[in-house]
Amino acid sequence: MKPIGKVTLVGAGPGDPELLTIKAAKAIASAEVIVYDRLVSDAILALAPAGAARINVGKRPQHHPVPQHEINDLLVRLARGGRRVVRLKGGDPFVFGRGSEEALELQYHGIPFAIIPGITAAQGAAASVCVPLTHRGLATGVRYVTGHCREDAGLDLDWRGLADHRTTLVVYMGLSNIGEIVTRLLDLGRAATTPVVAVNNATLPEERCLLSTLGTLHADLSTVSFEGPVLFIIGEVVSLQSVLSKIGAFANETPLAAVAQ
Numbered sequence: 001m002k003p004i005g006k007v008t009l010v011g012a013g014p015g016d017p018e019l020l021t022i023k024a025a026k027a028i029a030s031a032e033v034i035v036y037d038r039l040v041s042d043a044i045l046a047l048a049p050a051g052a053a054r055i056n057v058g059k060r061p062q063h064h065p066v067p068q069h070e071i072n073d074l075l076v077r078l079a080r081g082g083r084r085v086v087r088l089k090g091g092d093p094f095v096f097g098r099g100s101e102e103a104l105e106l107q108y109h110g111i112p113f114a115i116i117p118g119i120t121a122a123q124g125a126a127a128s129v130c131v132p133l134t135h136r137g138l139a140t141g142v143r144y145v146t147g148h149c150r151e152d153a154g155l156d157l158d159w160r161g162l163a164d165h166r167t168t169l170v171v172y173m174g175l176s177n178i179g180e181i182v183t184r185l186l187d188l189g190r191a192a193t194t195p196v197v198a199v200n201n202a203t204l205p206e207e208r209c210l211l212s213t214l215g216t217l218h219a220d221l222s223t224v225s226f227e228g229p230v231l232f233i234i235g236e237v238v239s240l241q242s243v244l245s246k247i248g249a250f251a252n253e254t255p256l257a258a259v260a261q
Protein backbone atom coordinates (compact mmCIF):
# COMPACT_ATOMS: atom_id res chain seq x y z
CA MET A 1 0.00 0.00 0.00
CA LYS A 2 1.24 3.48 -0.90
CA PRO A 3 2.06 5.68 2.11
CA ILE A 4 -0.39 8.52 2.70
CA GLY A 5 0.39 11.74 0.84
CA LYS A 6 0.07 15.28 2.11
CA VAL A 7 -1.70 18.50 1.24
CA THR A 8 -0.10 21.94 1.32
CA LEU A 9 -2.56 24.85 1.35
CA VAL A 10 -0.68 27.55 -0.51
CA GLY A 11 -1.48 31.25 -0.88
CA ALA A 12 -0.81 32.38 -4.45
CA GLY A 13 -0.92 36.08 -3.57
CA PRO A 14 -3.04 38.78 -5.22
CA GLY A 15 -2.15 38.10 -8.85
CA ASP A 16 1.33 39.34 -9.77
CA PRO A 17 3.40 36.12 -9.91
CA GLU A 18 6.38 37.98 -8.42
CA LEU A 19 4.39 38.44 -5.22
CA LEU A 20 4.46 34.71 -4.60
CA THR A 21 6.60 33.70 -1.63
CA ILE A 22 9.72 31.60 -2.22
CA LYS A 23 8.22 28.90 -0.04
CA ALA A 24 5.05 28.84 -2.14
CA ALA A 25 7.07 28.65 -5.37
CA LYS A 26 9.07 25.68 -3.99
CA ALA A 27 5.90 23.85 -2.94
CA ILE A 28 4.34 24.37 -6.38
CA ALA A 29 7.52 23.23 -8.11
CA SER A 30 7.50 19.93 -6.21
CA ALA A 31 3.76 19.17 -6.43
CA GLU A 32 2.35 16.05 -8.03
CA VAL A 33 -1.17 17.49 -8.17
CA ILE A 34 -2.27 21.14 -8.13
CA VAL A 35 -5.86 21.86 -7.12
CA TYR A 36 -6.42 25.52 -7.92
CA ASP A 37 -8.94 28.35 -7.77
CA ARG A 38 -10.20 30.82 -10.35
CA LEU A 39 -7.98 33.71 -9.26
CA VAL A 40 -4.72 31.79 -9.68
CA SER A 41 -2.88 33.01 -12.78
CA ASP A 42 -1.44 30.88 -15.56
CA ALA A 43 2.02 32.27 -14.81
CA ILE A 44 1.87 30.79 -11.32
CA LEU A 45 0.49 27.47 -12.56
CA ALA A 46 3.39 27.35 -15.00
CA LEU A 47 5.75 26.88 -12.03
CA ALA A 48 4.37 23.36 -11.51
CA PRO A 49 6.30 20.45 -13.03
CA ALA A 50 5.16 19.59 -16.55
CA GLY A 51 3.93 16.20 -15.35
CA ALA A 52 1.86 17.51 -12.44
CA ALA A 53 -1.89 17.08 -12.71
CA ARG A 54 -3.78 20.39 -12.65
CA ILE A 55 -7.34 20.38 -11.35
CA ASN A 56 -9.41 23.56 -11.68
CA VAL A 57 -12.03 23.89 -8.94
CA GLY A 58 -12.56 27.62 -9.54
CA LYS A 59 -15.67 29.37 -8.43
CA ARG A 60 -17.44 32.45 -9.75
CA PRO A 61 -19.82 34.60 -7.68
CA GLN A 62 -23.30 32.99 -7.65
CA HIS A 63 -21.80 30.03 -9.48
CA HIS A 64 -19.96 27.20 -7.76
CA PRO A 65 -18.71 24.73 -10.36
CA VAL A 66 -17.25 22.46 -7.69
CA PRO A 67 -19.08 22.57 -4.34
CA GLN A 68 -16.86 22.97 -1.30
CA HIS A 69 -17.65 19.51 0.09
CA GLU A 70 -16.49 17.97 -3.20
CA ILE A 71 -13.23 19.92 -3.03
CA ASN A 72 -12.74 18.65 0.51
CA ASP A 73 -13.40 15.05 -0.60
CA LEU A 74 -11.04 15.47 -3.56
CA LEU A 75 -8.18 16.62 -1.33
CA VAL A 76 -8.70 13.72 1.06
CA ARG A 77 -8.92 11.21 -1.78
CA LEU A 78 -5.77 12.49 -3.51
CA ALA A 79 -3.76 12.42 -0.30
CA ARG A 80 -5.01 8.93 0.55
CA GLY A 81 -3.78 7.89 -2.89
CA GLY A 82 -0.29 8.91 -1.75
CA ARG A 83 -0.11 12.12 -3.80
CA ARG A 84 1.79 15.28 -2.91
CA VAL A 85 -0.99 17.84 -3.32
CA VAL A 86 -0.77 21.61 -3.49
CA ARG A 87 -4.08 23.34 -2.87
CA LEU A 88 -3.46 26.71 -4.49
CA LYS A 89 -5.66 29.65 -3.53
CA GLY A 90 -5.70 33.32 -4.47
CA GLY A 91 -4.31 35.70 -1.84
CA ASP A 92 -3.95 34.05 1.55
CA PRO A 93 -5.65 30.71 2.26
CA PHE A 94 -6.87 31.93 5.66
CA VAL A 95 -8.41 35.23 4.51
CA PHE A 96 -11.86 34.62 3.00
CA GLY A 97 -10.35 31.61 1.29
CA ARG A 98 -12.01 28.66 3.05
CA GLY A 99 -8.52 27.37 3.79
CA SER A 100 -9.52 26.69 7.37
CA GLU A 101 -12.55 24.63 6.27
CA GLU A 102 -10.26 22.47 4.15
CA ALA A 103 -7.67 22.22 6.93
CA LEU A 104 -10.37 21.06 9.37
CA GLU A 105 -11.48 18.39 6.93
CA LEU A 106 -7.91 17.17 6.42
CA GLN A 107 -7.36 17.15 10.16
CA TYR A 108 -10.56 15.16 10.66
CA HIS A 109 -9.36 12.51 8.21
CA GLY A 110 -5.83 12.38 9.63
CA ILE A 111 -4.21 13.75 6.47
CA PRO A 112 -0.93 15.61 7.05
CA PHE A 113 -1.17 19.20 5.88
CA ALA A 114 0.73 22.48 6.00
CA ILE A 115 -0.19 26.11 5.32
CA ILE A 116 1.91 28.54 3.31
CA PRO A 117 0.61 32.10 3.62
CA GLY A 118 0.14 34.46 0.71
CA ILE A 119 -0.15 38.21 0.32
CA THR A 120 -3.83 38.92 0.69
CA ALA A 121 -5.66 41.13 -1.82
CA ALA A 122 -5.94 44.00 0.69
CA GLN A 123 -2.19 44.26 1.03
CA GLY A 124 -1.54 43.73 -2.66
CA ALA A 125 -4.08 46.36 -3.69
CA ALA A 126 -3.01 48.87 -1.04
CA ALA A 127 0.63 48.73 -2.07
CA SER A 128 -0.16 48.75 -5.74
CA VAL A 129 -2.29 51.90 -5.64
CA CYS A 130 -0.20 53.66 -2.95
CA VAL A 131 -2.78 53.66 -0.17
CA PRO A 132 -1.52 52.69 3.30
CA LEU A 133 -3.91 50.62 5.38
CA THR A 134 -2.96 52.43 8.59
CA HIS A 135 -1.34 55.82 9.07
CA ARG A 136 -0.67 57.72 12.28
CA GLY A 137 -3.37 60.33 12.75
CA LEU A 138 -5.63 58.88 10.06
CA ALA A 139 -6.33 55.27 10.99
CA THR A 140 -5.62 53.34 14.17
CA GLY A 141 -6.75 50.04 12.75
CA VAL A 142 -7.93 48.14 9.72
CA ARG A 143 -10.84 45.74 9.29
CA TYR A 144 -11.23 43.17 6.51
CA VAL A 145 -14.86 42.29 5.87
CA THR A 146 -16.76 40.29 3.32
CA GLY A 147 -19.42 42.06 1.30
CA HIS A 148 -21.04 38.81 0.35
CA CYS A 149 -22.66 36.34 2.72
CA ARG A 150 -23.44 32.66 2.40
CA GLU A 151 -26.22 31.80 -0.09
CA ASP A 152 -27.13 35.45 -0.48
CA ALA A 153 -28.18 35.81 3.16
CA GLY A 154 -28.37 39.48 4.23
CA LEU A 155 -25.12 41.14 5.24
CA ASP A 156 -24.59 40.55 8.95
CA LEU A 157 -21.73 42.87 9.84
CA ASP A 158 -20.76 44.91 12.88
CA TRP A 159 -21.99 48.11 11.21
CA ARG A 160 -21.47 50.34 14.24
CA GLY A 161 -17.83 49.30 14.59
CA LEU A 162 -17.27 49.63 10.86
CA ALA A 163 -18.59 53.19 10.87
CA ASP A 164 -15.72 54.30 13.17
CA HIS A 165 -13.91 57.00 11.17
CA ARG A 166 -10.47 55.96 12.53
CA THR A 167 -10.81 52.48 11.06
CA THR A 168 -9.80 51.61 7.51
CA LEU A 169 -12.34 49.28 6.05
CA VAL A 170 -11.40 46.78 3.35
CA VAL A 171 -14.33 45.10 1.65
CA TYR A 172 -13.75 41.83 -0.19
CA MET A 173 -16.40 40.48 -2.60
CA GLY A 174 -18.40 43.68 -2.14
CA LEU A 175 -19.29 44.82 -5.65
CA SER A 176 -22.85 43.50 -5.79
CA ASN A 177 -23.74 44.78 -2.30
CA ILE A 178 -21.80 48.04 -2.29
CA GLY A 179 -24.99 50.16 -2.37
CA GLU A 180 -26.21 48.60 0.89
CA ILE A 181 -22.78 48.80 2.50
CA VAL A 182 -22.45 52.51 1.71
CA THR A 183 -25.98 53.28 2.94
CA ARG A 184 -25.42 51.50 6.25
CA LEU A 185 -22.10 53.30 6.84
CA LEU A 186 -23.61 56.70 6.02
CA ASP A 187 -26.65 56.03 8.23
CA LEU A 188 -24.35 55.28 11.15
CA GLY A 189 -22.47 58.52 10.72
CA ARG A 190 -19.51 57.82 8.47
CA ALA A 191 -18.98 61.05 6.51
CA ALA A 192 -20.09 61.23 2.88
CA THR A 193 -16.70 62.80 2.13
CA THR A 194 -14.82 59.69 3.35
CA PRO A 195 -12.47 58.75 0.49
CA VAL A 196 -12.80 55.34 -1.14
CA VAL A 197 -10.77 53.48 -3.70
CA ALA A 198 -12.10 50.52 -5.66
CA VAL A 199 -9.30 48.37 -7.07
CA ASN A 200 -9.96 45.94 -9.90
CA ASN A 201 -7.43 43.19 -10.76
CA ALA A 202 -4.95 44.56 -8.25
CA THR A 203 -1.25 43.93 -9.01
CA LEU A 204 -2.01 42.56 -12.49
CA PRO A 205 -1.27 44.35 -15.79
CA GLU A 206 -5.07 44.90 -16.18
CA GLU A 207 -5.28 46.70 -12.83
CA ARG A 208 -7.74 49.61 -12.71
CA CYS A 209 -8.78 51.78 -9.83
CA LEU A 210 -11.55 54.23 -9.14
CA LEU A 211 -11.09 57.01 -6.61
CA SER A 212 -14.32 58.23 -5.10
CA THR A 213 -16.05 59.08 -1.83
CA LEU A 214 -18.68 57.26 0.19
CA GLY A 215 -21.29 59.75 -0.94
CA THR A 216 -20.56 59.41 -4.65
CA LEU A 217 -19.31 55.82 -4.91
CA HIS A 218 -22.50 54.28 -6.22
CA ALA A 219 -22.84 56.84 -9.03
CA ASP A 220 -19.12 56.72 -9.87
CA LEU A 221 -19.16 52.94 -10.15
CA SER A 222 -21.82 53.17 -12.83
CA THR A 223 -19.32 55.03 -15.02
CA VAL A 224 -16.80 52.15 -15.09
CA SER A 225 -17.08 48.53 -16.10
CA PHE A 226 -14.89 46.35 -13.96
CA GLU A 227 -14.22 42.77 -14.96
CA GLY A 228 -12.53 40.45 -12.50
CA PRO A 229 -12.10 40.83 -8.75
CA VAL A 230 -12.75 44.15 -7.05
CA LEU A 231 -11.72 45.27 -3.59
CA PHE A 232 -12.80 48.46 -1.78
CA ILE A 233 -10.62 50.41 0.63
CA ILE A 234 -12.64 52.94 2.60
CA GLY A 235 -11.17 55.50 4.99
CA GLU A 236 -9.13 58.65 5.43
CA VAL A 237 -5.93 56.82 4.46
CA VAL A 238 -7.15 56.86 0.85
CA SER A 239 -6.55 60.62 0.82
CA LEU A 240 -2.79 59.87 0.81
CA GLN A 241 -3.05 58.21 -2.59
CA SER A 242 -2.74 61.44 -4.53
CA VAL A 243 0.45 62.39 -2.64
CA LEU A 244 2.13 58.98 -2.54
CA SER A 245 1.35 58.00 -6.11
CA LYS A 246 3.35 60.99 -7.37
CA ILE A 247 6.60 59.35 -6.33
CA GLY A 248 5.34 55.78 -6.44
CA ALA A 249 3.98 56.12 -9.96
CA PHE A 250 7.06 54.65 -11.64
CA ALA A 251 6.37 51.32 -10.00
CA ASN A 252 2.60 51.46 -9.88
CA GLU A 253 1.41 52.69 -13.23
CA THR A 254 -2.24 52.44 -12.33
CA PRO A 255 -4.56 54.05 -14.85
CA LEU A 256 -7.29 55.83 -12.92
CA ALA A 257 -10.58 54.82 -14.49
CA ALA A 258 -12.19 57.95 -13.07
CA VAL A 259 -11.52 60.40 -10.32
CA ALA A 260 -14.34 61.92 -8.36
CA GLN A 261 -13.84 64.24 -5.42
Ligand SMILES: C[S@@+](CC[C@H](N)C(=O)[O-])C[C@H]1O[C@@H](n2cnc3c(N)ncnc32)[C@H](O)[C@@H]1O
Pocket residue numbers: 014015039089090091092093094095096097119120121122125171172173174199200201202203204229230231
Ligand atom coordinates in the same frame (compact mmCIF):
# COMPACT_ATOMS: atom_id res chain seq x y z
C1 LIG B 1 -13.03 34.58 -2.18
S1 LIG B 1 -12.15 36.06 -1.84
C2 LIG B 1 -10.53 35.40 -1.71
C3 LIG B 1 -9.59 36.31 -0.98
C4 LIG B 1 -8.17 35.77 -0.94
N1 LIG B 1 -8.09 34.58 -0.14
C5 LIG B 1 -7.19 36.81 -0.43
O1 LIG B 1 -6.58 36.61 0.64
O2 LIG B 1 -7.02 37.83 -1.11
C6 LIG B 1 -12.14 36.83 -3.41
C7 LIG B 1 -12.19 38.35 -3.31
O3 LIG B 1 -10.89 38.86 -2.99
C8 LIG B 1 -10.69 40.11 -3.61
N2 LIG B 1 -9.57 39.98 -4.54
C9 LIG B 1 -8.77 38.91 -4.72
N3 LIG B 1 -7.78 39.17 -5.59
C10 LIG B 1 -7.97 40.45 -5.99
C11 LIG B 1 -7.30 41.31 -6.90
N4 LIG B 1 -6.22 40.91 -7.57
N5 LIG B 1 -7.79 42.57 -7.08
C12 LIG B 1 -8.87 42.99 -6.40
N6 LIG B 1 -9.54 42.23 -5.52
C13 LIG B 1 -9.10 40.98 -5.31
C14 LIG B 1 -11.98 40.44 -4.35
O4 LIG B 1 -12.79 41.21 -3.49
C15 LIG B 1 -12.57 39.07 -4.59
O5 LIG B 1 -13.97 39.13 -4.77
